[in-house]
Amino acid sequence: MFLKQIALASGLALMAGSAYADCQISGNVSIVGNEFPAIHTVAKGAASCTGGEVKSNLTADHQKINVAGMQGNPAEYSSAIIANSSVVALMNEDVIRPLDDLIAEHGQDIPKKQLIAIGGKIMAVAFMANAQTLAYRKDVLAEIGVDVPTTYEDVLAAAEKIRAAGISEYPVGGAYKAGWNLAEEFVNMYIGHGGEFFKAGSAEVAINNEQGVAALNMMKALTEYMNPDFLTHDSNATGAEMEAGNVMIMNMWGSRVGNLMDSEGAEKQVYSNITVGGPLTVGGGSIPASTLWWDGWTVAKNLSDEDAVATFLAMKNGISPAILNDETMSQAVWMIEGYTPAPVNDGVFAAIAAGTKSYPMLPYVGLLHTALGDNLSDFLLGKESAEQALADTEAAYTAAAKEKGFLR
Numbered sequence: 239m240f241l242k243q244i245a246l247a248s249g250l251a252l253m254a255g256s257a258y259a260d261c262q263i264s265g266n267v268s269i270v271g272n273e274f275p276a277i278h279t280v281a282k283g284a285a286s287c288t289g290g291e292v293k294s295n296l297t298a299d300h301q302k303i304n305v306a307g308m309q310g311n312p313a314e315y316s317s318a319i320i321a322n323s324s325v326v327a328l329m330n331e332d333v334i335r336p337l338d339d340l341i342a343e344h345g346q347d348i349p350k351k352q353l354i355a356i357g358g359k360i361m362a363v364a365f366m367a368n369a370q371t372l373a374y375r376k377d378v379l380a381e382i383g384v385d386v387p388t389t390y391e392d393v394l395a396a397a398e399k400i401r402a403a404g405i406s407e408y409p410v411g412g413a414y415k416a417g418w419n420l421a422e423e424f425v426n427m428y429i430g431h432g433g434e435f436f437k438a439g440s441a442e443v444a445i446n447n448e449q450g451v452a453a454l455n456m457m458k459a460l461t462e463y464m465n466p467d468f469l470t471h472d473s474n475a476t477g478a479e480m481e482a483g484n485v486m487i488m489n490m491w492g493s494r495v496g497n498l499m500d501s502e503g504a505e506k507q508v509y510s511n512i513t514v515g516g517p518l519t520v521g522g523g524s525i526p527a528s529t530l531w532w533d534g535w536t537v538a539k540n541l542s543d544e545d546a547v548a549t550f551l552a553m554k555n556g557i558s559p560a561i562l563n564d565e566t567m568s569q570a571v572w573m574i575e576g577y578t579p580a581p582v583n584d585g586v587f588a589a590i591a592a593g594t595k596s597y598p599m600l601p602y603v604g605l606l607h608t609a610l611g612d613n614l615s616d617f618l619l620g621k622e623s624a625e626q627a628l629a630d631t632e633a634a635y636t637a638a639a640k641e642k643g644f645l646r
Contacts, residue, residue, distance in 0.1 A: 260288075261286065261287035261288070261551055261552065261554075261555035262287065262288060262289045262551075263287045263288070263289050263290040263292075263547075263548040263551050263552055264289050264290055264544060264547075264548060265290045265542070265544040265545040265546075265547065265548030265549070266290055266291045266292075266316070266545050266548065267284065267287075267290060267291065267292040267293070267316050267317065267545070267548050267549045267552045267553075268292075268293050268294070268295075268314060268315045268316050268317070269281050269284060269292070269293070269294035269295070269296075269315065269316070269317050269318075269319065269535075269553075270294070270295050270296075270297075270300050270303060270304045270307055270315040270317070270318050270319070271294070271295075271296050271300050271318065271319030271320075271535075272296065272297075272298065272300050272319065273296040273297055273298055273300075273474075274473075274491070274493050274494050274497075275493070275494075275496065275497065275566075275569045276366055276493050276533070276566075276569040276570035276572075277296055277319055277533070278296060279556075279561050279566045279569060280319065280365060280535070280553075280556040280557055280561070281294040281296060281319075281556060282556075282561075283555055283556035283557065283558060283560065283561040284552040284553055284555055284556035285552075285556075286555065287548075287551065287552045287555050290548050290552075292552050295315070298472060298474060300318070300319075301324055301327075301418060304318040304320070304324070304328065305327060305328060305331050305333060308328065308331075308333035308334065308538045308539070308540070309331065309333055309540070310540065311540040312540055312541055312542065312545065313333070313538035313539070313540040313541055315538060316537065316538050316541055316545055316546070316548075316549040317535050317536055317537055317538065317549050317552075317553050318334070318535070318536050318538070319533065319534070319535050319536075320362065320533070320534060320535070320536060321368070321531045321532065321533050321534070321597070322529075322531050322532060322596060322597040322598075322599050323597055323599075323603060323604055323607060324604070325354070325356070325361060325362050325534070325536065325599070326356075326599055326600065326601055326603060326604050327604040328536060329356065329361060329601070330601055330604065330642070332539065333538060333539055333540070334361060334362075334536040334537060334538060334539055335537055335538065335539040335541075335546070336359035336360060336361060337353075337359075337360045337361065337362070337363065337536075337537060337550070338359060338360050340537065340546065340547065340550040341353065341360060344547065344550055344551060344554070345363075345550065345554060348363060348554065349573075349575070351573065352364045352365065352534070352557075352573050354532070354534055356599060361536065362534040362535060362536050363534050363535055363553070363554070363557070364532040364533065364534035364573055365533060365534055365535070365556075365557040365570075365572065365573055365574060366493065366532065366533045366570040366571055366572050366573055367530065367531065367532055367570075367571040367573060367586055367590070368491060368492050368493050368530075368531040368532070368533060368570070368571065368586060369491075369492055369517060369528050369529065369530050369531060369585070369586050369589035369590075369594055370422075370426060370489050370490060370491050370492070370517065370528045370529070371489070371490070371492055371514060371515060371516055371517045371518075371528065371585030371586065371588060371589055372386070372387065372487070372488075372489065372490075372514065372515035372516060372517065372518055372585065373480065373487070373488055373489075373490040373495055373498060373512060373513070373514055373515070373585075374386065374387070374486065374487040374488075374512070374513055374515060375480075375486045375487070375508070375511050375512060375513075376511050376512075376513045377507070377511040378400060378405060378406075378409075378486045378487075378511070379396065379486075379487075381403070381405070382396065382399040382400055382403055382405070383399075384396050384399060386513075386515055387487065387515075387518065388516070388518060388519065389518055389519050389520060390427075390430075390456055390460070390518050390519075390520040390527065391520070392518075393410065393460065393487055393518065394459055394460065394463070396409075396486075396487060397409050397410050397460075397463040397486075397487065398463075400486055400487075401463065405486065406483075406484055406485070406486055408463060408464055408465045408466075408484060408485070409463055409484075409485060409486040409487060410460055410463040410464050410485065410486075410487055410488060411464065411465075411471070411476035411477075411479050411480055411485035411487070411488030411489075411490075412460060412461075412464060412468065412471070412476060412488055412489055413471060413472050413473045413476055413489075413490075414457075414461065414464065414468040414469055414471055414618070415469060415470055415471055415472040415475070416469045416470075416611060416612075416614075416615045417611040417612070418607065418608075418611050419472050419473070419611075420469070420610070420611050420614055420615065421607045421608070421609075421610035421611035421614070422529075422607070423457060423489070424453055424454070424457065424610050424614060425529060425597070425607070425610070426489070426527045426528050426529055427453035427454075427456055427457055427520060427527050428445065428449060428450060428453040429525060429526075429527060429528075429529065429595055430453070430518075430519055430520040430521065430523055430525055430526060430527025430528070431449040431452050431453050431520060431521050431523060431527075432449055432521075432523055432525060433445065433447070433449035433450060433453065435598065435603070435606060436600075436602075441600075441602045441639055441644040441645055442645065443606060443631075443632050443635045443636065443639075445606075445628055445631065445632065446625060446628035446629055446631075446632055447628075450624070450628045451624045451625060451628070452521055453520075454614065454617055454618075454624040454627065454628070455624060456520055456521070457614075457618065458617065458618055458624075461618055465479065465484070468618075469615055469618070469619075473490065473491055473494055476488055476490070477490065477494055477497060477498055478503070480498055480504075480508075480512065481498060481503045481504035481508060481509070482504070482508075483504070483505065483507075483508050489518070489528075492514070492570075492571065492583055492585045492586035492589075493533075493569065493570050495512075495514045495582055495583075495585060496568050496569055496582045498512045499512050499514075499582055514582060514583075514584055514585040515584075515585060515588070516584075516585060516588030516589060516591075516592060517585070517588065517589045517592060517594055525593070525594075525595065526589060526592045526593070526594040526595075528589055528594050529594065529595060529596065529597040530589060530590065530594045530595065530596045530597070531596070531597055532573070533570075535553045535556070535557075537549050537550055537553070557574055558574070559574055559575045559576040561574070562574060562576050562577060567580055568580035568581075568582045568583065570583070571583045571586045571587070601644065602639055602642070602644040605635055605638040605639055605642065605644070606631075606635045608634075608638070609631045609632075609634035609635040609638065610631050612631075612634060613627055613630040613631040613634055614627050614631065
């Protein structure tokens with residue numbers, strides 16, 4: 239696993255090398271991706287290329303539009319910025335191209351550990367590592383006299399004390415928005431309980447079990463301390479709740495913690511006390527209830543040779559050492575030459591050190607993720623049992639997997 243290799247590379251500080259030359263392109267580049275700061279930095283670096291047009295659409299809805307936007311001929315988007323799970327969805331729809339030829343001609347200086355090979359072909363270039371870990375208000379924990387939580391059970395105990403002290407009625411935050419975010423929270427919690435998603439060696443789903451029920455029950459227990467509108471809260475919304483002084487403890491992406499700890503959007507009492515910790519465990523287990531991720535970029539299949547080369551060169555420039563400075567260094571655990579780890583990224587490093595599992599890159603895992611996001615809300619709202627929610631999920635996944643040819 240390349241993330242394990244990263245962890246061995248002197249704390250993710252890669253070997254220093256010469257900066258890439260000034261970027262000149264001849265062609266059009268259009269980028270689609272998520273909207274957090276590190277992605278903006280990459281897009282800005284790509285846009286610094288001259289000689290062609292570089293534009294971007296960075297939005298929280300990127301996974302809803304990237305496939306459709308790359309299916310045309312020519313593709314509307316020439317590059318999608320993706321992660322472990324979403325690259326598989328693009329491959330399943332055959333909208334991105336292998337990068338081996340472009341790397342041989344234009345990218346031999348890209349460190350090999352950044353080259354993501356799937357099925358023997360390089361399909362993406364990674365530029366950052368990520369994970370969901372603990373974010374908390376250290377002043378509030380000190381006020382109620384509890385240690386920093388290391389388990390989800392600790393979170394529940396702390397939340398009850400925070401509520402009882404009248405500090406916050408809804409002190410817990412989480413990206414529980416119905417759909418992709420909610421599914422990811424289940425994936426984390428299920429892994430933490432030691433669950434396996436599929437029967438060994440097959441695409442047959444296997445989540446309606448003791449671990450699946452336990453995962454949902456813990457998620458439901460956490461929602462009792464969340465804003466009643468938790469099914470509408472993605473990472474942006476729950477982060478805003480923490481900055482507003484409402485949320486005191488939550489699971490948050492390492493790539494977004496920098497926004498919480500800076501002086502923008504929050505009073506000093508809030509931002510100066512927001513602290514990052516390692517990933518949590520659950521149910522007495524030792525496996526973190528989180529997943530390790532990489533983020534990277536792709537090149538669309540339906541492009542002219544000119545636009546494909548321009549996209550490759552622009553995206554390569556977007557992750558060159560030139561993008562690193564005092565402002566951007568703390569935005570991510572960069573897999574870029576010259577990166578110096580920042581304290582704000584301690585949570586991601588802790589996740590790596592704790593042996594957090596990588597999100598699975600299986601061709602059918604995206605179908606399960608979608609089924610989870612579509613079928614867990616009713617349980618959290620008290621409308622059906624955990625077993626029924628998991629059965630509904632398995633049925634939805636099985637139908638989709640048969641349609642795609644993964645199951646007979």
